[in-house]
Amino acid sequence: MRKLLIVVSAIVVIALIAVGIAQWRAGRGPGVEPPTAQPPAPAPEVPAEPEWCPAVQFVAIPGTWESSPGDDPFNPQANQLSFMLSITRPLQQAYDINRVRVWTTPYTAQFRNIQTEQGRREMSYDDSRNEGTARTNGELEFVAATCPTTKFIIAGFSQGAVIAGDIANQIGTRQHAVAPERLLGVVMIADGRRENGVGINPGAPVGGIGAEIAMKPLQGLAKAVTPGATMRGPRPGGFGEVSDRAFEICAPNDSICDAPQDLGTLAARAGDLMLANGIHAQYATNPDVIPGTTAPAWTVDWARGVIDAQ
Template structure:
C-alpha cells in the first residue's frame, strides 16, 4: 500500500476515536427561572445528541434549580458520507455554542457561563474558550466562570491538566493562542493512554492525520493555527535528520506501526471510559467535572 493509502486508513481509524457523540437539534432552554445564575453549555462528542449526550449527562445532571444546562446540537460527524466532515462539524459546534451563549447573555447579562465538552465537543469547546479568552469573541472573559474539557484533541502541555502528568499533546496540535484570560478557569482532563488527547510528539503520521482532520474544512480565523502546526511538524521532522527523516517518519512501515497502536487503543476502550478513569484517588474524571460545575452552581446562588 502507498503512503497515501496508509494515510487514508489511519485517518479512518483516528476519526473513529471521536466516539461516542451526533447531534440532533438540542431542545430549547427551560424558562422555569427568569434568568439562571449559571448557564452550562455542554457539547457532546461525535455521534451523540441532546437526548443521549453520553458522559456529559452525568457531568451536568442535578446541578440545581438556578443552573440551566443546554446540550449543544450540531452534526457531530467525522466522515464526508455522514453529511459533514470533521472540520465542518466542529465549526458548526463552535458557531452554535457561541450563538447560544450570546442569546442568553443578551437576555440575562448577569448570568455566568460554563462550557464543557467531550472529544469533538471538547475540541469545539476549547476553540470557543480560546476565542473568548483572547478577545476575539463578542463574549467577555469575565462572563465565563469555567471551562472543562474532556479528551480534547487540541490539548496543550500549557493547559491546566487535571490528573497525572502527560508527555504528549492533542492529536490535532495545541491551540496557537492558548486560552488567554480564561487560562485560570479552564481545565482539561485526559487519560494517559487516550491517544486522541495524548499523542506522543514522535507519532508524526498520527499528527499529520490529526492535522488533516482539523483542516478538513478550514476556518479562516484558524489559519495561523494551521500554519503553526504544519510548521511544527515539518520543523521537528527536519530536526530529526534532514529531509531523509521526513520520508522515514511517514513511510509505510511507520504508518503500519501506528495503525497497530491505534487498533490496540480502540480495543482498550480508554477513550470511552472516563467514568472509570481516576484523576485522584476515588475521584473519576466525570466526578471531578461534575464537582467543578456543582461548586459554581452553589457559589452563584
C-alpha cells in the same frame, strides 16, 4: 442751575452704563438673577432581565456520535449513553433551571472515516465541528445579550472538548460576545488540541499532546484516512485571560489527547489516532484519569463549588 442738572444727569447715565457693562461682563444683565443649576437628566432605564435568566448557564458539548442537530438541548435523547449526560443530569437534579440553566449543544457530531462503510457516509470532522461551534456560540451570544448578569460554564468531551477549547480561546483573547469575567470556567475532557502547560491539568500527568497537534505535520496522511479533517495544531494565544480556569482532563494513553510526539509512531498509528480507542470510551468509570475520583464526578463537584460560590 440748568447746566448743573445736565451735568448731574449725564453723570448718572454714565454710572448706569458702567454698572450695566460690569454686570454683562460678569455674565448677567442688570436686574437678572444668575441661572440656578438644573438637576441632571435621569439615567435611561435599563430593561429588566427576563424571568427565565439564570444565575449560571452551563453549556455542555457532546462528543462524536453522541448528539444530533435535532436533539432537545434541555433533555438530550440522541444517545442515552452520551458521556456528557453523566455530568449534566446530576447538575439538573441539583439545581432549579431558574438558577442553573443546563443546555446541551445539538449538532451532527460525526467524523467521516473511509475505513468503514458507515463512516464514508458521515459528515466530515471539519463540517461537524464548525456546526457545533456555531450552535454553541449562537446560544452563548443570545444569553449573554439577553441576560447581562448571567455567568457561564462550558464543558465538552472529545470533539465537544475541541469546540469548548476553541470557544474558551476566543473568550480568553476577547474575540467573543462573552467577556472573560463572565466565564466561570471551562472543562475539556479528551481535547484533541491539548498542549502540556496550557490550562490546568487536575488529573494524572500525561506526556503526549492532542491528536490535532501531533498529526499536523502529517496532514496529508490524516486526510487520506479521514477526508475533511483539518489538523489545526495548537490554539494561538492558548486560553488567554481564562487560563486560570481552563481545565484539561486527559486519560494517560488516550490517543486523542495524549498522542505520541515522534513522527515514526504517529505514521504507524495514523488510523487509530483518528478513532475513539478503548481508553477514550472509558472516561465515565476510569479511575486512573483523576486519582481518587472520575472525570465526570470531578467535573460535577467542581461545577457545584463554583456555582454555590456565586
